[in-house]
Amino acid sequence: MNLMKFKNFFIANAVLIGMGFAACAQAEDAALIKQGEYISRLGDCGACHTLPGKPAFSGGLAIESNLGTIYSTNITPDKDHGIGSYSEAQFSDAVRKGVLPDGTRLYPAMPYPDYAKITDEDMHALYAFFMHGVKPSAEAPPETDLSFPFSQRWGMRFWNWAFSSDKPFKPVGGASAEINRGAYLVESLGHCGSCHTPRGLGMNEKAFDSSSEAFLAGGNLNGWEVPSLRGLPHWTEQETVDYLATGRNDKAAVGGEMKSVVEHSTSWMTDADLKAIAAYLTFLGNNQAAPAIDKKASEATVAKLTAAKNLTEGERLYLDNCGACHFVTGKGAPGIFPQLDQATIVNAGDPTGLIHTILAGAQQPSTAKAPSTLAMPGFAHRLSDEEVARLATFVRQGWSNNAEAVTAEQVAKVRKSLKEH
Structure with missing residues (x-):
């Protein structure tokens, strides 16, 4: 028993x-x-x-x-x-x-x-x-069928x-564990170089890590000029974290393909990983100085817009369509409406991104840390190609900005592409 x-x-x-x-x-x-x-x-x-x-x-x-x-x-x-x-x-x-x-x-x-x-x-x-x-x-998506060859x-x-x-992945010699975590995320899973690194004749990324100055030096995606990420000297590390986590910071808001990246990827990252990415991007450009601000030119633009006298058509269009959110200072509202003075999209060599935003508008993604979806309306229905060109030219040359003028032909090209898509 x-x-x-x-x-x-x-x-x-x-x-x-x-x-x-x-x-x-x-x-x-x-x-x-x-x-x-x-x-x-x-x-x-x-x-x-x-x-x-x-x-x-x-x-x-x-x-x-x-x-x-x-x-x-x-x-x-x-x-x-x-x-x-x-x-x-x-x-x-x-x-x-x-x-x-x-x-x-x-x-x-x-x-x-x-x-x-x-x-x-x-x-x-x-x-x-x-x-x-x-x-x-069991969803069967369309088959890719490119032309020969x-x-x-x-x-x-x-x-x-x-x-x-x-x-x-090869760690960066002499860098901290945080910077190397950021390097791993940026170079591999984040595949940031696929958009932010210039392409060669074979449509290949010219570099894959920080050993080359071409890495993350900027590029072009579907007509949009993609900015360099080597340092972002006009942003603090916290502003980089905020941008990746929420799609906005005190100076900028996401647009184009980056909206999807924030919505589906970076807004889900841990604070530690976001800080690691920011630290790595700062490390890449630790010898870069922040862009100089022409204080006199900025003050002149503010004074003229405030007086609202003897305005050019571009200045008038700005006050009528943009001033309520971006203000006469071009500084916008921190964390809400992006800054236009010294903005990358405004000063890009190729104005396609700016034109696209004026015509089609933009909407910030809804994220856990910033659930509100702030939107900018598009003006394609109310502004002609010539008016958009003059408005964009003013924005690109007002305050401290110093970019080339925009033509009606450039606007027409972007408008056509919007209709096609």
Whole structure:
């Protein structure tokens, strides 16, 4: 009898211990999936692979490129339409090398040249999330069908050989742990260089890390001039953090493609990671001085707008359409309406971004730390091409700004592109 009791006691405890191990394993799996979800935010996967009204990560976004329209794919764990049959190694090859299990080569609209630096640990968590934390979807997005010769994907083998690298992330020598965390995020998962680094003749990023001064030195995306991120000397580190977390700071507000980046990626980052990115960007430009402000010119513009006498047409258009929010000072309202004096988009060599904003307006994203969606109306319906040109010219040459005039022909070109899209 005692032997039977001992046997039952042993079995019961073995079951409890087994249940304990299973619970621990489940907790570890849940933690890994949650970490993978965060990694997917760092990599901004949702921005390209999720369309409004469609299942998460089911693809279908039309990405305009110089080669034609490229459609994002379904990356849910559906075995027929997604990536559900991928092993972890195959998943890694697709993300880091742009090579699918059947040998098909991806176009670098998928930023695998930057994702190549993702660590094994982060890749493992990312795989766990997509396989076990994402709901499968049978959504079949449109197939990418570029014209010849770009339709020959096998040619990407040679492009990869010439312009991409499989080297892992290399820490910046002598830099702090925080700066190196920022470097890792910017160079790999954040793939900031895919927009902010100039492109070569092969449409390749000219650099992938801080060892080259071309890295994050600015570029052009769909006609918008993309600013350099090397230091942002006119912003404090906290202003960089605020911009990434909320889409706005005391001097600027997001526009263009950056709105999506903030909405789907940077606004979800931890404070520590945001501060690390800001520290790294400051490190890149630690020898850059803030742009000089022409105080006399600024005061002259303020005085003329305040008096509202003998105004040029551009000045009159500004007071009638812009002055209520951006004020006669061109300083706007901190954290609400962006500053125009010394603004990057205003002083860009290519005025497309400014023209686009005047015509189509802009809306700040709703984020956890700034849920309000402040919007600027578009003026395409009420201003002619000539009027927009004169307004933009005033803004680009008022206060401390010193950029070239805008022509009606430039405005007409942007207006046409808006109608087409």
